[in-house]
Amino acid sequence: MFTPPSNPVNKTENLKVSQLCELCHSRKAILKRPKNLMKICKECFYNVFETEIHNTIVSNQLFYPGEKVAVGASGGKDSTVLAYVLKKLNEEYKYGIEITLLSIDEGIVGYRDDSLATVKRNKEQYDLPLEIISYRDLYNWTMDEIVACAGVRSSCTYCGVFRRQALDRGAMKLEISHVVTGHNADDMAETVLMNILRGDVNRLEKSTSIMTSSAGSPVKRSKPFKYSYQKEIVLYAHYKKLDYFSTECTYAPEAFRGTAREYMKSLEAIRPSCIIDIIRSGENLVLKPKKAKKVTTKFKNIKKNDNMEMEVKPNGTISLFKDGNRCERCGYLSSNRICKACILLEGLEKNRPQMQLENDTSTDGKAKLMRDLENLTF
């Protein structure tokens, strides 16, 4: 059930000029914008918040008239506000887009089942169609089973890889080729920071783009909240009394991301504009061009003839690398011969997770046994 926040009864009667909104100069300011420290009132806040998102959408030409768009909806604050604002802007500015809510059920009892209940309420509240895709149906594994098998430490690795593919498959099922997600400015700054700290220069360049799509992929992703502060998203949801779900995932976030997030929050407390500043820095970073790899004559010939690259895996096998390739097992787009999800699944089935971080003490075949037991009937 949804309980909206209470309505305050106390109102300031004698306002000082310094307490007034710096935009309309007529109402009491209720927040200080982290972006520019401007004090504004509730009405002006709604207006500015929505207009900035509209401007982001228009200046980046995110949509075209008649486009079908899926909102990756988790029931959390970001995606709930995104669905609400996108529907509102679509009506106000006549983008002419068709919005669908697309949710992924990872199968996490006590977390995702509750958040999906929120999405189902959102479906009614905003009168938008909803599609739910489950890990169980796609992979025949739930996250709870994966964690039982592979341990809690690598849960985000599995979940991330599987979710990415699940969203694409969900979109393709609905014949939608554009998924918008609620990633906000704080998330993006956090990712830029993490990529810098890890020296992950390949991801660093891509991490600030508002729209991403892999070559040959029919589904593109975009982030209309790229410049929206988390604080403003939460305040918007609070003032509009939007129904959102707010519990941290049972399998807490990766320690590294969690620490980066806290660091960002502490920085923001001292210098609120730092979030947008980090994004700007990320946007303007251009890496020097990569040096051409030395290839042997034999491989050179292959490259010339077939325009293919070789990838040597740690275990000695070689796979043909080409953007726009398809996975040999599931047919999903993959730069490698076998996609990452299939590799992880294979590891799971053998109970030998590839991304193991700690010594797994579970005995061989535990996962298989569990699945067999589940299928037993009397």
Next chain:
Amino acid sequence: MTNNIKLLIEFLGGLDSIFDNKRTYSVEVDNDKIKTLKDLIFDYIVKELLVKPEDNYSIYIQDETIRPGILTLINDVDWELEEELDYVLQNRDVISFTSTLHGG
């Protein structure tokens, strides 16, 4: 006679999990002892409402103020515009704390 004021304290955005899973507390405090928001937080909320303070204190408080990432609103106004910890409490004020530190 004691000088009591009534306050409504709300823990939102999942913060209720460290306050006995209760989102709203309607409380009466002695205004002679608890005058400012600082008094309310450190002499009342932390002592009376916070569950398992030994584990949960750092989720709510950092460097002697509310932890960054938690939004504090006084009658729906950002506390940055209301003198933050030095805000002088009034009868029937609504104080809300909203966590933003979770997935979206």
